[in-house]
Amino acid sequence: MSSQPYETITVERRGNENRVAVITINRPEKRNALTIKTRAEGAAALDELRAENSVRVVVFTGAGDKAFIAGADISEFTNETAITQREVMLGRSLFTAVDTFPKPVIAMINGYCLGGGCELALACDIRIASETASFGQPEINLGIIPGGGGTQRLTHLIGEGKAMEMILTGDIIDAKTAYTLGLVNTVYPAAELEAKTMELANRIAEKSPVALAMAKEAVKTASRANLDEGLRREIDLFAMCFSSEDKTEGVSAFLEKRKPQFKGR
Numbered sequence: 410m411s412s413q414p415y416e417t418i419t420v421e422r423r424g425n426e427n428r429v430a431v432i433t434i435n436r437p438e439k440r441n442a443l444t445i446k447t448r449a450e451g452a453a454a455l456d457e458l459r460a461e462n463s464v465r466v467v468v469f470t471g472a473g474d475k476a477f478i479a480g481a482d483i484s485e486f487t488n489e490t491a492i493t494q495r496e497v498m499l500g501r502s503l504f505t506a507v508d509t510f511p512k513p514v515i516a517m518i519n520g521y522c523l524g525g526g527c528e529l530a531l532a533c534d535i536r537i538a539s540e541t542a543s544f545g546q547p548e549i550n551l552g553i554i555p556g557g558g559g560t561q562r563l564t565h566l567i568g569e570g571k572a573m574e575m576i577l578t579g580d581i582i583d584a585k586t587a588y589t590l591g592l593v594n595t596v597y598p599a600a601e602l603e604a605k606t607m608e609l610a611n612r613i614a615e616k617s618p619v620a621l622a623m624a625k626e627a628v629k630t631a632s633r634a635n636l637d638e639g640l641r642r643e644i645d646l647f648a649m650c651f652s653s654e655d656k657t658e659g660v661s662a663f664l665e666k667r668k669p670q671f672k673g674r
C-alpha cells in the first residue's frame with residue numbers, strides 16, 4: 410500500500426500486522442541518486458510514519474538490483490554556489506530526520522551505497538547488505554567532501570584511520586570489507602537480503618515501541634556525550650520506561666510465562 414503520491418520514493422506498509430514500513434528510493438535509472446526532492450520526500454515520509462502508531466520499524470532501500478543509492482544527484486551541483494548549497498544542507502535534512510526518528514530504521518543495502526547513500530545508511534540504526542553491495546565516499550573525486558554527516562558518522566562507526574582512508578581516497582570497498590570494518594552489521598547473498606532484513610525488522614517490531622525509542626536515544630547519546638553525561642541520560646531513559654504500560658505488560662508476561670503484547674504506551 411502506497412500512501413502519499415510521492416514522485417521519487419515509494420512507501421509500503423509490510424510485515425506482520427503492517428508494522429514495517431519500507432521506503433524505497435525509486436530512481437533506478439539514475440542509480441537512485443538523491444535529488445533535493447528525493448531527500449524532502451524521504452523526510453516527509455518519515456513525518457507521516459512517525460505519527461502512525463501501527464508502524465514500528467522503517468526500512469530504507471533502493472529500487473532495482475544495482476543500487477541502494479549512488480550518492481547525491483551530481484547534476485544538481487552544477488548551479489549551486491557556496492551560499493545556496495549551504496542553505497540546502499542546513500535545511501530539513503533527511504539524514505538528521507533518520508537519525509532522530511524515534512523508531513528503529515534499517516538500511517537494506519542492495520547495491521551501490523555511495524556518497525550521500527552511504528551517509529543515509531550511516532544515519533540508519535542497523536545496516537544489512539547484500540554480497541553485491543559496495544560502499545564508498547567518492548566525493549573527493551568531485552573536488553568536494555561528504556556533507557551529509559559522512560565525516561562524522563563514518564568516523565564514529567569505523568574509527569578515524571579507516572574513515573580517513575575511505576574519505577581521502579574515495580575508494581569503493583566491497584560488502585565483505587565493509588563487514589570487516591564494522592560498516593555493516595550483516596551480509597547476505599542478494600537473493601536472501603529482503604527476506605532476512607524483513608525477518609529482522611519483524612522481530613524488532615514485536616518489542617515495546619516505548620522501549621525501542623528509549624534504547625535508540627540512549628545508544629545514540631553514546632557518540633555525542635561524554636561518558637558521565639551518557640550514563641546519566643541512560644538512567645533517565647531507563648526510568649522513563651517504568652512509566653509505560655509496556656513495561657507492566659513485559660514484566661507480567663515474563664512472570665506469567667506468556668508472550669508480551671506491547672501497545673506502545
Ligand code: COA
Nearest residue numbers: 438439440442479480481482483484521523524525547548
Ligand atoms: N548523480 C547523478 N546521476 C547519477 C549518479 C549520481 N550520483 N550516479 C549515477 N547516475 C546516473 C548516471 O549519470 C547515468 O545516467 P544516464 O543514463 O542519464 O547517463 C545513470 O545513473 C546510470 O549510471 P552508470 O554510470 O551508467 O551506471 P553504472 O552501473 O555503470 O555505474 C556508478 C554506477 C554508481 C558506479 C556510477 O554511476 C557512479 O560512479 N556514480 C557516481 C557516484 C558518486 O560519485 N557519488 C557521490 C556523489 S557526491
